Amino acid sequence: MKVVITGAAGQLGQTLLSMVPVDVDCDGLDAIALDITAPDLSDRLSASGAQLVINAAAYTAVDAAETEPGRAHAFAINARGAANLASACAALGARLIHLSTDFVFDGASAKAYAPETRARPVNQYGASKYEGECHVLERLPRALIVRTAWLYSRFGHNFVKTVLRLLRERDELAVVCDQIGTPTWSATLAAALWAFAQRPALSGIYHYTDAGVASWYDFAVAIQEEAVALGLLDSMIAIRPISSAEYPLAARRPECCVLDKSATWRVLGDSAPHWRVALRQMLRDLRDNETEEHG
Numbered sequence: 001m002k003v004v005i006t007g008a009a010g011q012l013g014q015t016l017l018s019m020v021p022v023d024v025d026c027d028g029l030d031a032i033a034l035d036i037t038a039p040d041l042s043d044r045l046s047a048s049g050a051q052l053v054i055n056a057a058a059y060t061a062v063d064a065a066e067t068e069p070g071r072a073h074a075f076a077i078n079a080r081g082a083a084n085l086a087s088a089c090a091a092l093g094a095r096l097i098h099l100s101t102d103f104v105f106d107g108a109s110a111k112a113y114a115p116e117t118r119a120r121p122v123n124q125y126g127a128s129k130y131e132g133e134c135h136v137l138e139r140l141p142r143a144l145i146v147r148t149a150w151l152y153s154r155f156g157h158n159f160v161k162t163v164l165r166l167l168r169e170r171d172e173l174a175v176v177c178d179q180i181g182t183p184t185w186s187a188t189l190a191a192a193l194w195a196f197a198q199r200p201a202l203s204g205i206y207h208y209t210d211a212g213v214a215s216w217y218d219f220a221v222a223i224q225e226e227a228v229a230l231g232l233l234d235s236m237i238a239i240r241p242i243s244s245a246e247y248p249l250a251a252r253r254p255e256c257c258v259l260d261k262s263a264t265w266r267v268l269g270d271s272a273p274h275w276r277v278a279l280r281q282m283l284r285d286l287r288d289n290e291t292e293e294h295g
Contacts, residue, residue, distance in 0.1 A: 001025070003197065004050040006034055006085065007057030011156035012099065015186040016054060021194055031057065036081035041088035052095045052197055055085050058129070062103070063250040065124040074128040082132030086139035096140055097196055102149035102181060102209075104130040107254020114260045115147070115205040123251040133205070142203040144196060146189075149209045149259060150219075153186035154286040159216070160279070161286075163223045167233055177217035177241035180256040182209040185278035187285075195268050202267060207259035210275040217241040219275075226280050230287050 001024050007013045008028030020026045027048055034044055036057050045053065059077040064070030082098060089096040103126035104119040121127040136143045152158040166173055192208045214222070220239050227233040244253065265271045272278075 001051050001197070002049045003027070003052045003054060004029060004034075004045065004048050005054045005056055006036055007031070007055065008033075010056055010058070011153040011158060012151060012186050012189065013056040014155040015153050015190045016056065016193065019187065019190045019194060021198075024194075024197070036085050037076045039084060041084050042091045045088050045094065046092055050089075050092070050094050052097065053085060053089055054193060054197070055082065055096065055098045057081060058099065060125070062123060062125040062253075065128065066250040071124050071128075074125055075131065078125075078128035079131035079135060083135035083139060086136040086143060089143070090140045095200060096136065096143040097193060098132070098136045098143055098145045100133050100145050100147045100205075101126065101129045102147060102257045102259055103254060104133065104147065105254055105257050107179075107257040109256070112258040112260035113207070115207055115263060122254060125251060126254075144203055145205045146193065146196065147205065147207050147259060148184050148189055149257065150181050150183045151186055151189065152183060152282065154282060154289060155186070159183075159219065160223055160282065163220050164227060164232065167224055167227070167237060170237065172238045172240060173220065174240045174242045174247070175217040175220040176244050176247050177215045178243050178255065179253050180213055180215050180258065181254075182211075182213055182258055183219050183275040183279060184209040185275075185282045187282065188272055188278050192264070192268065192272070195270075199267065206264045206267070207261045208264050208272070209259050209261065210272045210278045211261075212274045212276065213258050214275060215241075219279075222276050222279060223283075226276075226283050230280075230283050232283060232287050 003026045005028045009030035017028045059074045065074040106120040152160040
């Protein structure tokens with residue numbers, strides 16, 4: 001099977017490329033190699049011979065998307081770019097797996113969000129991702145959309161790596177405690193995406209995150225505890241829980257946004273590790289790679 005991964009320079013793209021199954025011929029294309037905002041991508045994809053495209057390209061600057069030019073970039077990449085890819089895949093007869101986000105929901109539900117729950121984004125980033133979903137399914141009804149949340153990895157910029165840096169630099173850290181979701185390691189998501197890739201009959205919307213729930217505060221506390229245990233930090237500092245009102249941002253965040261993964265578990269025949277188990281594995285991976293890089 002020939003697979004093309006868009007957004008190959010991002011943390012998910014890099015993770016997918018590091019986990020390519022032995023029976024897959026895979027090309028990773030970054031934004032320079034394939035600009036998904038270009039209106040006609042058919043020739044570029046046709047030349048690649050792609051049978052499946054995994055769209056990991058996204059504009060993820062949530063706060064910048066609230067004002068121009070960030071909003072224009074968000075909709076260009078997340079909405080129109082997704083539409084362009086879907087149109088090209090439809091023209092070529094290729095399959096598309098498109099990545100989306102829990103931010104398509106408002107976070108006001110006391111229950112986990114099922115794939116069929118009506119989307120109600122509360123910020124421009126979420127609105128751009130939801131518009132992208134609609135374009136994909138309109139142009140390519142057999143496409144597969146996978147929503148995820150709170151992604152982190154040893155690649156790129158993310159909450160885990162930012163918290164590690166701040167824990168080394170500061171004497172105290174304040175972290176929001178009233179936003180609830182599920183941290184997700186890019187390696188567990190990538191494994192699920194490769195499993196989806198092996199099931200060509202699947203289409204529609206599925207959810208994938210690691211198991212369990214946490215606040216950002218819970219997540220930060222766990223990062224410190226696990227990092228100390230693994231020798232990534234020499235000591236611990238105080239981490240103080242604060243409200244979202246005490247840490248105002250340009251974009252409103254969903255307050256409680258947990259995705260229902262039961263349909264995913266049924267079709268893949270497996271479940272995800274608890275987020276803390278995955279975090280421990282990621283930090284071990286980060287430590288081991290830092291050791292290799294520094295001799």
